[in-house]
Amino acid sequence: MGRWKPDARGRLEQAALELYGERGFEQTTAKEIAERAGLTERTFFRHFTDKREVLFPHANPLRESLLTALDAAPDTAAPIDAVAAALESACGLFAERRELARQRQAVIAANTELQERELIKLASLASALAEALRRRGVAEPVASLAGEVGIAAFKVAFGRWIGEPDQQDLSRLVRETLEGLKAVTAGK
Amino acid sequence: MGRWKPDARGRLEQAALELYGERGFEQTTAKEIAERAGLTERTFFRHFTDKREVLFPHANPLRESLLTALDAAPDTAAPIDAVAAALESACGLFAERRELARQRQAVIAANTELQERELIKLASLASALAEALRRRGVAEPVASLAGEVGIAAFKVAFGRWIGEPDQQDLSRLVRETLEGLKAVTAGK
Numbered sequence: 001m002g003r004w005k006p007d008a009r010g011r012l013e014q015a016a017l018e019l020y021g022e023r024g025f026e027q028t029t030a031k032e033i034a035e036r037a038g039l040t041e042r043t044f045f046r047h048f049t050d051k052r053e054v055l056f057p058h059a060n061p062l063r064e065s066l067l068t069a070l071d072a073a074p075d076t077a078a079p080i081d082a083v084a085a086a087l088e089s090a091c092g093l094f095a096e097r098r099e100l101a102r103q104r105q106a107v108i109a110a111n112t113e114l115q116e117r118e119l120i121k122l123a124s125l126a127s128a129l130a131e132a133l134r135r136r137g138v139a140e141p142v143a144s145l146a147g148e149v150g151i152a153a154f155k156v157a158f159g160r161w162i163g164e165p166d167q168q169d170l171s172r173l174v175r176e177t178l179e180g181l182k183a184v185t186a187g188k
Numbered sequence: 189m190g191r192w193k194p195d196a197r198g199r200l201e202q203a204a205l206e207l208y209g210e211r212g213f214e215q216t217t218a219k220e221i222a223e224r225a226g227l228t229e230r231t232f233f234r235h236f237t238d239k240r241e242v243l244f245p246h247a248n249p250l251r252e253s254l255l256t257a258l259d260a261a262p263d264t265a266a267p268i269d270a271v272a273a274a275l276e277s278a279c280g281l282f283a284e285r286r287e288l289a290r291q292r293q294a295v296i297a298a299n300t301e302l303q304e305r306e307l308i309k310l311a312s313l314a315s316a317l318a319e320a321l322r323r324r325g326v327a328e329p330v331a332s333l334a335g336e337v338g339i340a341a342f343k344v345a346f347g348r349w350i351g352e353p354d355q356q357d358l359s360r361l362v363r364e365t366l367e368g369l370k371a372v373t374a375g376k
Contacts (some may be wrong), residue, residue, distance in 0.1 A: 012239045033297035078375040119307050141344045141365060145372045148344070156329045177329060184333045185366070188267040 009047045011037040016054040017103040025051070026112050055104060056117055063128055070132045079138045083129055083150035084178050090154075091171035094161075102162045125152040129166040149185075153177040195248075195308050197235045199225040204242040205291040213239070213299050243292060244305055252314055253278040258320045267326045271317060271338035279359040282349075290350045314339040341365040 015036035019028040027125040030051055034044040048054055069089035073082035094101055108114040130147030138146070167173055199241035207216040218239055222232040236242055257277035259272035282289055296302040318335030326334070345361040355361055 004246050075229060080372050082376050107211050116304055116308055119311050120304055123307050141348065141368060144344050144347075145340065145365070145369050148340035149337055150367065152333065152340060156336070159332075161327065171244070178373070180329060181333050181337065182375075184268050184330055185337060185370045185373045188221055188368075 005130070008037070008039055008043055011115075012039060012044055012047055013054055016051065016068065017100060019105065020055075020107040021103055025055075025107055025114060044048060047076060051187065052114075052117070055114060056121060060121075063125060065093055066125065068130050069074055070129065070136075075136070079133050079136075080150070080178070081144040082133065082136070083146050086129065086175050087154050087178075088148055088171045091174060094170055098162070105159075111142055119163055122151050122155060145152055150178075153181050196225070196227055196231055200227060200232055200235055201242055202288065204239065205288060205295065208243075208295040209291055213243075213295055235366060240302075240305070241303050243295065243302060248309075249281055250278055251313060253281055254313065255316060255320050258317065258324075259330060263324070267321050267324075267330055267334040268338070268366070270321065270324070271334050272363070274317065275338055275342050275366075276359045282358055286350070289346075293347075301356055310339050311345060336353060337369060338366075341369050 012033060013106055016028070016033045019032055019036060028051060028083050030044045031041045033051065033054075034041045035042075039150040042108040049058070066086045066089070070082055073085045077085065108118050126144075126147040128147075130143045133143035133146055134140070147188075151161075154174060154177075156168065161170045161173050194334045200221060204216070204221045207220055207224060216239060218232045218236075219229045221239065221242075222229045225232075237246070243349055254274045254277070259271055259276040261273045265273065296306050314332075314335040316335075321331035322328070322332055342362060342365075345358065345365040347362050348365075349355050349358045
């Protein structure tokens with residue numbers, strides 16, 4: 001494959017996830033990822049600081065997508081409805097990436113340090129949602145609670161989407177999970 | 189102070205939290221903690237594997253307390269009510285320890301690695317609650333959701349209890365926060 005073929009980043013990501021799955025995250029080198037993708041190691045380091053960044057991109061498109069949609073929710077929306085709109089909007093990011101997401105979760109599940117990084121990422125998303133809600137004028141502790149339960153619901157819905165091959169629609173699972181949350185907290 | 193005075197562990201904990209607050213966690217040694225407590229370094233290592241264990245005890249009394257109370261909840265209790273009973277029961281652990289808890293949170297807030305450890309501890313408590321609910325016959329995703337929201341509510345209530353000097357009763361704050369969660373998830 002030619003060095004300047006489009007979407008080098010996408011090819012590197014796919015190659016990395018394959019190798020992390022086959023050999024383990026620790027046992028895979030940037031050089032091997034580049035080789036599998038038919039690219040040079042130098043190209044790898046143009047796209048990623050290190051092999052962990054393949055799993056946890058600095059740009060964090062999920063965070064961007066959540067916050068953009070939350071800011072766009074109508075002023076009259078209840079906090080949980082603004083969070084729901086943000087989560088459903090973010091689902092679009094994963095539409096074509098289910099197999100990659102499944103591979104990524106398997107790699108993370110196999111490595112304690114990566115699990116810790118994932119928890120930190122989720123906690124920082126909950127904080128970012130709470131902060132965005134406070135900017136909309138939502139008071140504490142409602143802002144923090146809505147951020148925490150939103151991310152908890154997303155995590156549960158995402159796990160079902162990845163784990164249940166017959167579940168095709170992540171945003172439907174997110175809606176169902178938020179409905180489930182309403183029933184759970186009401187003591188049903 | 190004599191070496192065999194009772195509650196060496198409690199004195200070591202208090203000395204450690206003072207020093208972590210004054211000098212920073214990284215800058216404090218086990219030797220200094222023992223000296224402040226009027227004990228030997230050897231005594232420190234009889235009670236704690238390392239200085240991090242002062243903040244994150246292996247025995248994890250919070251986890252034990254939560255699970256014992258959850259298992260004791262009536263079979264007919266809704267999952268969230270069983271979780272609420274567990275959280276309220278665990279509040280008793282902190283009744284006499286508010287100042288220590290406040291110091292501990294300040295030390296953790298000042299150190300990224302400790303913050304990460306705290307997130308992992310909280311996530312593992314949410315998983316343990318979900319697992320205990322499944323043992324009671326609660327199905328997924330309800331068990332996971334109830335575990336996650338229970339710990340989210342506890343975290344928010346605990347933060348208020350530590351941060352607001354006029355809030356005296358942690359278990360009342362936990363109840364209020366769970367009520368607030370019900371309103372939040374219902375879109376109020």
